[in-house]
Amino acid sequence: MQNRLVYSPAGILFMLLMVFLLFAVVGLLFFDLARTAFVKIGFTWSQALFVLLASLLGSSINIPLTKMSCSTPMVTEQYVRSFGVAYRVPVIENINCDTLLAINFGGAVIPAVISLGLLYKFPAALTFALVGIIIVAIIINRVAKPVKGLGIVTPALLPPLVAALAAIVMVYVFGAPEQYIFLIAYVGGTLGTLIGADILNLGKIRDLGAPVASIGGAGTFDGVFLSGLIAVLLV
DSSP: OHHHHSOOSSOHHHHHHHHHHHHHHHHHHHHHHHHHHHHHTTOOHHHHHHHHHHHHHHTTOEEEEEEEEOSSOOOOOSEEEETTEEEEOOOOOOSSOEEEEEEEIIIIIHHHHHHHHHHHHOGGGHHHHHHHHHHHHHHHHHHOEEETTTEEEOOTTHHHHHHHHHHHHHHHTSOOOGGGHHHHHHHHHHHHHIIIIIGGGGGGGGGTTOSEEEETOSSSSOHHHHHHHHHHHHO
16 A cells, blocks of 8 residues: 555656756756846846856866875865765875865855955945954854864855844944945955955864865855855845
């Protein structure tokens, strides 16, 4: 009787097609929301699409910066879990215990360049944005967790939430011009996360036994990249 009640109503190929379409729809919705976030901070739709595609393609590019000698044995597991998320560790079979420090082009370089460009274009927002960056950096630095074999990780939604709240406080408490609320949220979410989670924790990397530590390179869209976009959508 149980076998008669639990069965697939369609063929396996049709079900796989439905799953593919589901992921395609979710992906399109994400890109639409991301483009909306960029439009709010002053980009055109075509510019937003270009930045998203550049970030997606650039997420696979890690630019080497330096090598750091490990103070602990190298971790060789292929996957490390933190905050409920499984991260793939690029294992390097090497007798030397060296961690390659790199920066991700799509996850760190592009968001940082956009943030600096916005601050240059709107200098009147600089002071408020800097305060927002400091607030996000301090809070995220306190929460960031060193994970052996992986690097420095934070809860996914915390940086954008903090950045959005910082932007709201800057506008409605400290009197920042309301038209800068999206800029403050984006810059705080990107540079604040980059500084608080990554840069201020560089000294801890040699103790993690990770073969590669990539700034802004934990995934296709890293926390630094997503923090700015989600923060803009939240305000």
